[in-house]
Amino acid sequence: MAAPTILVLESEADVSSKLCDLVIEKANSAIERDGKFTVGLSGGSMAKFLCNGLPSRTTDWSKWRVFFCDERHVPFTDPECTYTIYKSKLVDNGGPLPGENIFPINPDLSVEDAAQAYKEKILEVFGGVDLPKFHLLLLGMGPDGHTCSLFPGHPLLQVTKDIISPISDSPKPPPKRVTMTFPMINNCECAIFASCGGGKAEIVKRVLESDGGEPLPAARVKPTQGELIWILDKAAASQLKAQSNI
């Protein structure tokens, strides 16, 4: 994998705007080349960065196939449900994305069965390949270095075969979640992290300028034949030696 591209921008608003520009660029080139755009979304701050900017952009939304890099195993009515946050901005009330193009987990199943059903849905949409290659994964990183629902020291970091796993002991609530795992994450064409705020500065430095030791989950995102981009605001990048590499 080539070295990640690190973009450092002035403010959170600039991060959000650059992120939306890149997503639309990736979407439109995937649609032109492959006739569809497969994307994985994350929750937390990523939803905030995307939801205001994306709906007004120009793209063929009917060609988008939207999945979740991870999702909390909670009812759709729960404020922690990432699907509902995106649906309310992108689908409901005349939003541009057709409701059938966004794929939630089924929270009525047990977390194990929901993970299995989600894996089957992804494989179906990708047409029966064993290891789907997403055009784009949009990732967040928690202050402990977790990404998706893959937490430091958790056995799920060692998964080498499955593409989706349930987790029932997430250290960050809610404890039950469904998550992509590294075999599929690192098979993507492009992964983009977005992080903002001084509260992320120390962990951004540990992930991007590690001085050794066991790699944190976010540092394990290394698309084997793909691209990795980090978009940071100045505060999140404040402890980096290299402030921007483009």
Ligand SMILES: O=C1O[C@H](COP(=O)(O)O)[C@@H](O)[C@H](O)[C@H]1O
């Ligand atoms: O719990 C989660 O946290 C991460 C990071 O969230 P952030 O708000 O600190 O950016 C998020 O990427 C993941 O999807 C979510 O389930």
